[in-house]
Amino acid sequence: MTDGKQSIDVDAFFAQSDPFADVPPDHRSGFVAVVGRPNVGKSTLMNAILGQKVAIVSPRPQTTRNRIAGILTREDCQIVFIDTPGIHKPKHKLGEFMMDQARKALPDADLALWVVDVSKPPRRDDERVAAVLQAQPLPVILAMNKIDITPPDRLLAHAEAYRAQVPGIVEDIAVSALKHQGVDALVDRIREHLPPGPRYYPPGQVSDIQERFLVAELIREKALLYLQEEVPHAVAVDLQDFEERENGVIYIFARIFVERESQKGILIGKRGAMIKKIGQEARKEIEAALGRKVYLELRVKVKPKWRRNPAELRRLGYA
Numbered sequence: 001m002t003d004g005k006q007s008i009d010v011d012a013f014f015a016q017s018d019p020f021a022d023v024p025p026d027h028r029s030g031f032v033a034v035v036g037r038p039n040v041g042k043s044t045l046m047n048a049i050l051g052q053k054v055a056i057v058s059p060r061p062q063t064t065r066n067r068i069a070g071i072l073t074r075e076d077c078q079i080v081f082i083d084t085p086g087i088h089k090p091k092h093k094l095g096e097f098m099m100d101q102a103r104k105a106l107p108d109a110d111l112a113l114w115v116v117d118v119s120k121p122p123r124r125d126d127e128r129v130a131a132v133l134q135a136q137p138l139p140v141i142l143a144m145n146k147i148d149i150t151p152p153d154r155l156l157a158h159a160e161a162y163r164a165q166v167p168g169i170v171e172d173i174a175v176s177a178l179k180h181q182g183v184d185a186l187v188d189r190i191r192e193h194l195p196p197g198p199r200y201y202p203p204g205q206v207s208d209i210q211e212r213f214l215v216a217e218l219i220r221e222k223a224l225l226y227l228q229e230e231v232p233h234a235v236a237v238d239l240q241d242f243e244e245r246e247n248g249v250i251y252i253f254a255r256i257f258v259e260r261e262s263q264k265g266i267l268i269g270k271r272g273a274m275i276k277k278i279g280q281e282a283r284k285e286i287e288a289a290l291g292r293k294v295y296l297e298l299r300v301k302v303k304p305k306w307r308r309n310p311a312e313l314r315r316l317g318y319a
């Protein structure tokens, strides 16, 4: 190297930097569709598996509206989980979109992870899920969630009732996504049912979602958390502006849609108290997620029947 140029061993360079090259011979990989009725803890479980919040979570049913990929990379496997909206009987076009999202996750998957709330016996929506699963040739793993609130005698009876609904269940396992019980064991069982395969994504990638989507979702999550009854379901968040200002602060402006004037009143609250609380809580979490200081401005707008309006749904990414 007397001429000052460095020679590079090209093969060694690529072997080192190729995130896909370095997997052991027993490496497995595949796609897992996470399905179940609303509110059973699908998104909580996916987040627990990933050790990171990728999908929003709330006590209201029908929180998740889109398919969201969460990617778990371990030394011995890479599993792409597809979180889906809870399966239910749709009442409007938004609901139809959500069901479509749930169903579309299955044909591309290697395995279905059926999440149930084992503290309760199966109900009508669980039967809907069972029917969807039975129409697929996929192996099914039953994740019996919420064992932290399930008395042991009920666990046995309910487990039996859920198992009876889908003959193709290859494994069942009791977990608590909230308390992180049984989650690692569940991943080990999932891995066993996946084929040998490479990494599809670089190890650092945890999801397929964009920053803007996450921001809008975190705002919606806080609205879901603090609002009551039918209002949460009428909420959509339309991110209008997301830009870095000269002082390094990220300025975000979002419109929150509701369907009626009465809902707007509830969302704003007495002297703006509710929207302020939603904004404050959302801002804290957005700042943590982006690792930046955020200025968040929210405005509420009435969009009558947006959940039935194809053009609005398209604009909001629900089509």
Ligand SMILES: Nc1nc2c(ncn2[C@@H]2O[C@H](COP(=O)(O)OP(=O)(O)OP(=O)(O)O)[C@@H](O)[C@H]2O)c(=O)[nH]1
Pocket (backbone or CB within 6 Å): 036, 037, 038, 039, 040, 041, 042, 043, 044, 045, 056, 057, 058, 059, 060, 061, 062, 063, 064, 065, 084, 085, 086, 087, 145, 146, 147, 148, 149, 175, 176, 177, 178, 179
């Ligand atoms: N006690 C208990 N609660 C849980 C557990 N897992 C989830 N939850 C709660 O159940 C509620 C629903 O959780 P989500 O993860 O949003 O449920 P989901 O199945 O994704 O719901 P949709 O997106 O509406 O289909 C939230 O209040 C969670 O905190 C658990 O293991 N134990």
Ligand SMILES: [Mg+2]
Pocket (backbone or CB within 6 Å): 042, 043, 044, 055, 056, 057, 063, 064, 084, 085, 086
């Ligand atoms: Mg969800």
